[in-house]
């Protein structure tokens with residue numbers, strides 16, 4: 001019989017746990033508790049199979065930037081499926097959605113980032129980047145430049161290549177990551193690792209680790225440095241102000257390509273089109289996904305500079321995905337960009353929502369459990385701590401208190417994620433001030449109940 005929203009939740013959960021393997025989920029826990037079955041969504045609100053509603057302070061997985069329920073995207077997808085559901089962009093063919101989306105992205109992206117290589121996801125796009133930067137240097141007669149420097153606690157995806165770029169040790173413990181020639185330096189996470197240094201001193205010290213690494217490994221062996229403008233999945237780590245200017249200086253000095261992974265920061269999250277603009281850096285490549293289509297269709301890509309496109313385009317790049325530039329996903333992304341632009345949603349983030357959130361969110365620092373409470377654009381983080389002054393961690397398992405807090409959020413109709421003992425948010429960009437009030441009130445109740 002058909003499996004529908006109308007089946008009893010317990011039956012759906014039993015089928016789910018019997019047949020569906022979930023990403024980043026403990027299967028035994030799932031079998032015991034059953035997954036929450038999400039059935040519908042509108043605006044910033046999700047509904048589950050039992051009729052509960054939740055304010056989705058994570059925008060799905062950092063991606064539903066324009067909010068749920070925008071029928072225009074459904075219409076565009078249906079129209080495109082009828083007209084041309086699929087054709088590839090390999091072997092000297094193209095189609096209008098891929099042409100239009102790449103031209104639009106070239107217009108939106110800063111500087112001379114004028115060329116797009118499409119992928120199906122952020123992970124695939126970062127795999128493209130690994131091969132593209134190494135191929136670029138090889139084609140320029142410097143095949144020795146193959147090392148990519150990344151950061152500990154970075155997240156760049158889950159494929160073998162992108163998972164290797166990432167600095168999540170719990171991922172490296174499984175399946176043989178990282179691949180060779182990926183090197184990780186420390187992250188600019190002042191709250192957790194700053195010790196007695198001021199944030200400014202610490203930011204500089206962490207940026208200079210890039211210079212030390214380049215000198216140790218050899219300038220002629222390093223191809224690129226990759227980083228998220230604001231580390232997202234690592235716990236919304238906002239670098240001290242001294243960090244990014246120094247990173248840019250070092251990349252320029254040693255001719256190291258700078259890859260900004262904009263998968264979360266892109267498309268308005270930090271109050272500009274791209275996090276690189278907020279951080280005032282000039283990347284050679286930007287990784288994009290998520291907010292590119294607001295998650296309505298799977299699509300990602302790499303936006304690259306004129307120089308890289310010229311070199312790579314002077315021969316054949318033996319790389320590509322069946323769904324590179326998928327016409328339905330590209331059409332949906334284009335419609336999403338139209339909405340972001342015409343409704344000035346990024347102006348709403350910059351002028352209304354982000355300042356409003358910042359004020360309300362900072363207030364959480366008065367809570368006895370909360371140390372740092374920060375936000376940038378519409379990304380927020382709070383550090384849970386037993387001792388604000390020493391920035392101490394809780395005794396016992398790291399993340400145990402964060403887990404309880406996340407469960408108390410659910411009980412208070414709020415979806416907030418925990419990374420260890422940090423709580424993080426990244427709501428849809430269309431969130432209104434009164435919805436931010438609701439978010440912060442529910443978060444406060446959840447914190448009160450977390451002991």
Ligand code: PLP
Nearest residue numbers: 121122123155156157261263289
């Ligand atoms: N890069 C960053 C910064 C991300 O946050 C993510 C996903 O969370 C990825 C890459 C991987 O993207 P995807 O899950 O679409 O493969």
